Amino acid sequence: MKSTQKKPLILITNDDGFTAKGIQSLVEAVAEFGELMIVAPDSPQSGMGHAITINNPLRIQRIHYFGEHTAYNCSGTPVDCVKIGIYKLGDRKPDLILSGINHGSNVSTNVLYSGTMSAAIEGALCGVPSIGFSLLDYSVEADFTAAQHFVKEIVQKAIEQPMQEGICLNVNIPKLPLSEIKGIKVSKQARAFWDDTFDEREDPLKKKYYWLAGEFHNYDKGTDTDMWALENGYVSIVPTRYDLTAYKALEETHNQFGVEF
């Protein structure tokens, strides 16, 4: 943590929108650790991935929804919220960025689709230690009690010793009472994928439209994955990087495609 006389500045966002119970629970859990600034979408942004708003302007509104904490809603995506929070709204660079608590799982390859985790990845890109939290319960009235316990524990440790540059954390919490959670497992992303289907319907004008549907299948038999940890009663933490270079494939790719003229 930077040496400063001020308390750590914690920027908080999510992808379910500022009215979600999950972000309220996150704010409650971490208020003791610093000065909070909430910048959250004004409407649900699930599945927005790392989208940014470039063809439209952004609207920002000061809101009084989180007690004494400084808070804004934003017409953009979770990544927009992080960018405008850091570069426009704050009086200094945040010391920590927290995203969530998401209503629902963000395990395995879902990190790529997840607005919650894309906000944390953007935080890491901006050089700020960042954590995304998700509870494996999609209900709007989900019980975040156990999740809050782990949020406190993880945030305290992250403030004491920030993650290395370029890494953020993807924390998923099982839908279990606190007494039944066995601990925290550091894991890798399971090799699990969507088998998508598209539900075809007809509108009143007899024109077709399609809903994305499908099932998520785990093809990974490992006991070192996020899905294994969660299925076995653990909180999962995956250290997550923004660098997508496949370093192990560099040589093979060079042999196949590299040419000098």
Add this chain to the structure above:
Amino acid sequence: MKSTQKKPLILITNDDGFTAKGIQSLVEAVAEFGELMIVAPDSPQSGMGHAITINNPLRIQRIHYFGEHTAYNCSGTPVDCVKIGIYKLGDRKPDLILSGINHGSNVSTNVLYSGTMSAAIEGALCGVPSIGFSLLDYSVEADFTAAQHFVKEIVQKAIEQPMQEGICLNVNIPKLPLSEIKGIKVSKQARAFWDDTFDEREDPLKKKYYWLAGEFHNYDKGTDTDMWALENGYVSIVPTRYDLTAYKALEETHNQFGVEF
């Protein structure tokens, strides 16, 4: 390539929308290599990253914009185009997915914001060899002649020997005449980032709005990066993976956060 009596099925998409010159140039360049199916956004989708459409249905329209080639436009994102192309519109799984040619660079960490590259990453997630192409020229009337040369060369090699599972290619082509391009360099993502600014304006009702702006800065002095390759007259290929696990940080993260109760 799968043993099949049919020609390879090549699914083509982009993020600039189906009317862009870049996708037209891509279609022309690869028509000789297989049967094409174009599924492209009905409007520009730059900066949409890995967003998917889950709160709205998708509309699909058969279009006659690419001569004899089967083509659809889609109301969703580039990733939606790949999903609905694979799982709904095609009569078989594609053998190859190509995205682009993007009007403008997709180097370094911009892969995360890029609809072009997110489509290729989605292709890899679906188990299909995938390549994203970008030309370093944002102009709608950009000259794709040199780009088409490299597209043909790279696609031919990719058909002969598909990339390993979980890897797609990020190909960026400098804005140079073919005779001045020195070759193809296989590279890693440069450590380069946006220093964002937000341009604050007032609408006619005196309410503020903000445009995302900013400058992209390369902090990476390496000669093994995509930005170095492009600045020195090479086409850059970065092998790109969808797995965001920071494997090198697993042990450190375990030591800091792992707990069993």
